[in-house]
Amino acid sequence: MSKTTNFEAGRRARRISEQAVAWYLEQQDHPSERQRAAFLAWLHVSPAHVAEYLAIAQMHGDLKAAASMETMAAADLVEQARRENPVVVFPLVVADMARESLASPQYRHPWRRTLAQAVAFAAIVALVLLAGWQWRMTAGNLRESYAADADSIRDVRLPDGSLIQLARNSQIHVRFDARYRRVEVIRGNALFEVGKDPSRPMLVRVDGHILQDIGTVFDVKRDADSDSLTVISGRVRVWNAPRDGAGEIKIDVPHVQRSGDKIADLTAGEQIQLSSSGIGTIRPGQVEQATAWLPRDIRFQHETISDVAQRFNAYTSTPLVIEDARIADMQISGVFHANDPQAFSAYLATLPGVRVVHDSDRVRVIALSGAGDTKAGSL
């Protein structure tokens, strides 16, 4: 069985599961005549529906016992669910940014206390603003620290569309303003897929070095004696960081160009060691090795194609580029082997109205000309 059919099967199975659950819940809740007829019609469609329905009924019988294994109190679960909101724990960027010019160093600590008091209120405001990703306030300004704990990898999606995946025990500081997107890798291992924003370059600081991204996916790993950079796709330029900037990202491009010196340009598949004593030679990088800490499969539920493509791009030197906005916004669900982006692009090619073009350095996903209104097919 080819991987594509495997995938198709997985995707279909998930959809049937969801339908079966929905029907099951509905049947327990005094369905109307019409709902019952629709349910019977659904059962008639396929033995797979019958099988899944019976399986859900069986699993449902175990749920009370299974859920009772959970030891966390409801209040804590609620608290945890509230914190799930992936963006901006301290969303006070508005006041912050208004006060502070780019170079002023005094902004860091005086804010903390009032900040904490304001958090509860501000978090609610942020939740409202962030609903549905309609986040336009302050044109994407942001100051935040993100950390992944010892138990899991963390995905950080930034307002510019960048996706930064943090390995266990990793931490980054992020600061976006009107002119630059700046990120500092404090510890651990982070993989960057940088969103496009030509007006605001992204600069990544790794100890004594600055990485300037040029539309790119790359992995940064901090170690006790040296750091390493692996470029998965695109290009990255490495600079020496100006000496006076310790502890804070206050670099900018003119600043870097004045006081630092460009030390390397890396392209897809290349790797370099960075340490305080200098840099190693550029050598072909083991992309697989550099990304071995990432999840081995990619699961997604009702995510847009552009978000899912971005996740695959962490693993491949020929990134997927979704060029059609309508396709980019289509929602899909499924499970894939992460290091098999070909299967994913093959799957995309099966969607109505979608054409996949393989170029040497990228895979472009475009609209099939003349395609009318389309939708991922229903069963």
Add this chain to the structure above:
Amino acid sequence: MFDKHKTWSKLFAEKGASLHSYLLRRVAHRWDAQDLAQEVYLRLLRIDPADAASIRNPEAYLFTIAANLIKERAVMRQQSPLSSEGLEEVIEQLSTPCNAEADMDRELRQQRLGVLIQRLSPKCRAVLVMHYRDELSYREIAGRLAISTNMVKKYIVKGLAACRQRMADYE
């Protein structure tokens, strides 16, 4: 046959969920669940469209067909001569030979399911636990999480489907 059919239908309609899982738990050891589903499906197809319209409770009907099949299979194998027409006794018969095994299985399944629930996203997890462990209604959960009841339902569907998919990986 028809009378019995009716009785079981009524029973399933009344007892609903608890009976389903009880029945299906036993099936696993007697019969491959996929085979059962296939057979149930074939019988469903044989319903006259005119009769189909008069099926008031398709779910009870579905489980009635399943129960019939299980019973027929048992008779065919002459494993347990059935003296009664009552569903409870059928189930009793079905469960007797391998009760301990079934219980062990169930415990394992519940443990796996418990772990899967804990691995869901924090929202799915909170919703499922509050609903199934704490027996809160959708409305109550919606209030605590400050989301709509519709979203609560969505999280339950999403969460259960994800659990089911991963449980299927064990099979």
